[in-house]
Amino acid sequence: MTLNPGRRRANGSEDYESAAAKDDKLDLRLWLRLISCTSMIENTVRRRLRKEFGITLPGFDVLAQLDRAPRGLSMSELSARLMVTNGNVTGLVDRLIIRGLVARRADPKDQRVQVVRLTRKGRALFGRMAPAHHTWIGEMMGGLKTGELQRLYASLGRLKASARSALDG
């Protein structure tokens, strides 16, 4: 039997974060809570994408990036946007090509560059998935008012900038 991430906390057990949240520093508690939020939402989205559309979350992420780039994206651009390695993207795109959802061709201007774009089939599938995905995210954030979402968005922007400035070392 699978754990079913969506129901795993039906009992009273602790999750990733709550084990720590007693005597720790604010920094650490915030980081654990960030992981906790992200994992929870991500696991729910993964499960629903699989169940409703038969696609993996990384596959969906690739299609989403390509949907926003009508001219296509190079492998490196894809890898930067998804924040994963180039080698990872190679495999993801390979599998989407097999399913006929994306196409890959060499850039005529630079034969090193592979340009990936949605096929008509891929665009159609993403068009069906996107509204559902948006609805799910909206439901999961439904407990917060717009003002709080905006403040959260702004604070995370500053956190992102702060984290980026500490990337090396």
Place this chain on the structure above:
Amino acid sequence: MTLNPGRRRANGSEDYESAAAKDDKLDLRLWLRLISCTSMIENTVRRRLRKEFGITLPGFDVLAQLDRAPRGLSMSELSARLMVTNGNVTGLVDRLIIRGLVARRADPKDQRVQVVRLTRKGRALFGRMAPAHHTWIGEMMGGLKTGELQRLYASLGRLKASARSALDG
């Protein structure tokens, strides 16, 4: 050559989030920014743990949970706290046992239950890693004042509760 997650954005390319952030709904932008923050911090921590201590991030996460549970944790408790499947934990623990960092024994009260705990070696290693880890997190959050970290922490708590209430469906 590897992408080196820590330096990948030295050029002016877009990342996961910024591709979307124009005409989208607040919900979606917030979600993408959440992924963005988490990935950035996670990739940095992963890279440094590997480089400084020769351990993977998931391995570190297991040790961190066990460090907080002196009596040990069952496989299911570990899986709930890490928010990953039971099957995943089996492999993680197997590899840590090979390295002598954790031990696993059957619970005498219930032979189905495997109780995992840190070995002395595992505890010693975690004792060296934890301060470094804490420092890294502190650096990455250094751009935010305590008050903002507190507000962020509180908002993410509400987001977590909201997301949890929408898990099914």
Place this chain on the structure above:
DNA sequence: CCAATATGTTTTAAGTCTAAAGTAATTTAA
């Protein structure tokens, strides 16, 4: 008791991911 059910863990198959090494095309610079 004992069959059915539930619970805890492991196994399996397929996919995801990183880090490092390898290949190919382009650019740089002597």
Place this chain on the structure above:
DNA sequence: TTAAATTACTTTAGACTTAAAACATATTGG
């Protein structure tokens, strides 16, 4: 021009991850 360096991508090895099935032990209801 052309060797060296750079850039874009792929390959490789090993680890991570999920979902589903399989297995083992406990519990429950007859």
